[in-house]
Amino acid sequence: KNVVKYNTIQDIRNKYVTGTPLSMCTAYDFITATWVNKANCDLLLIGDSLAMTSLGYDSTITLSLNEFKHHVASVCRAEGSSMVVVDMPFGTFESGISDGLKNAIDIMKLDSKVTSVKVEVGSYTKDKYAMKFIEELCSRGIPVMAHIGLTPQKVHSLGGYKVQGSKSLLQMQELYETAMQLQKIGCWSILIECVPHKLAQFITSKLSVPTIGIGAGNGTSGQVLVISDLLGMQGDSVPKFVKQAVNMTDIATQGLKEYIASVEDRTFPERGTHTFKVKEDLWNEFL
Numbered sequence: 085k086n087v088v089k090y091n092t093i094q095d096i097r098n099k100y101v102t103g104t105p106l107s108m109c110t111a112y113d114f115i116t117a118t119w120v121n122k123a124n125c126d127l128l129l130i131g132d133s134l135a136m137t138s139l140g141y142d143s144t145i146t147l148s149l150n151e152f153k154h155h156v157a158s159v160c161r162a163e164g165s166s167m168v169v170v171d172m173p174f175g176t177f178e179s180g181i182s183d184g185l186k187n188a189i190d191i192m193k194l195d196s197k198v199t200s201v202k203v204e205v206g207s208y209t210k211d212k213y214a215m216k217f218i219e220e221l222c223s224r225g226i227p228v229m230a231h232i233g234l235t236p237q238k239v240h241s242l243g244g245y246k247v248q249g250s251k252s253l254l255q256m257q258e259l260y261e262t263a264m265q266l267q268k269i270g271c272w273s274i275l276i277e278c279v280p281h282k283l284a285q286f287i288t289s290k291l292s293v294p295t296i297g298i299g300a301g302n303g304t305s306g307q308v309l310v311i312s313d314l315l316g317m318q319g320d321s322v323p324k325f326v327k328q329a330v331n332m333t334d335i336a337t338q339g340l341k342e343y344i345a346s347v348e349d350r351t352f353p354e355r356g357t358h359t360f361k362v363k364e365d366l367w368n369e370f371l
């Protein structure tokens with residue numbers, strides 16, 4: 085097997101130190117991962133959002149670890165330099181630290197390209213369990229990107245997909261303190277989702293590890309988007325914080341319609357271009 089070089093945490097850190105914004109995008113299979121790598125995205129997230137985008141579930145909560153593992157393996161088969169970060173799906177660590185450690189190790193073992201796990205965590209005062217779990221991972225040399233702000237796996241306890249850290253002084257202080265604590269216990273990076281841009285920028289300015297924002301403004305060290313939102317792969321409704329680059333649904337549907345029409349009017353396949361020949365004398369003999 086060819087040894088292809090891909091970004092390490094140190095490479096990402098070096099870029100962060102120079103103040104160059106970091107790019108991250110999700111991918112869910114070999115095809116989308118090949119695109120992300122070809123585009124030279126710094127980081128590739130195998131997000132549990134694949135539950136909703138690729139598998140059609142209505143939240144990330146129902147995704148099983150086994151289903152997820154197939155996707156992780158397929159993404160990792162794509163070549164290229166994007167550093168792979170993998171979500172710890174809901175239910176893979178909540179039942180206990182040792183279960184969580186086992187599952188994190190299983191995820192890391194799926195492919196040597198898996199460089200870091202990502203763990204959603206609430207406020208450090210309330211979600212002491214996830215803080216502890218993250219600390220245990222870091223102390224064992226398992227790199228962790230922590231995910232704060234809107235944490236979709238906690239959609240039920242949060243009461244919906246809402247902006248976080250915008251309602252009260254306490255919420256803002258807790259978010260800030262949580263980020264500082266996460267840095268202290270060893271997270272190499274912090275993802276901040278759906279937080280007022282001023283707060284995300286403030287937190288970023290106080291940290292010495294990179295932040296990756298989604299719905300958090302341009303004051304974070306980098307940005308992440310869900311690939312199907314970015315490329316318009318599903319419907320027309322995307323969250324407010326998404327700037328859709330292309331509409332692949334339109335492009336794909338149009339292509340399929342043209343194909344169907346050409347099948348129906350027999351203009352496809354075209355003789356010569358899409359067909360194979362048999363030698364004339366052989367054909368005559370056959371007849």
Ligand code: KIV
Nearest residue numbers: 110131132133298310
């Ligand atoms: O699962 C995911 O895609 C994520 C991003 C939205 C950050 O966690």
Ligand code: NA
Nearest residue numbers: 131132133171
């Ligand atoms: Na996720």
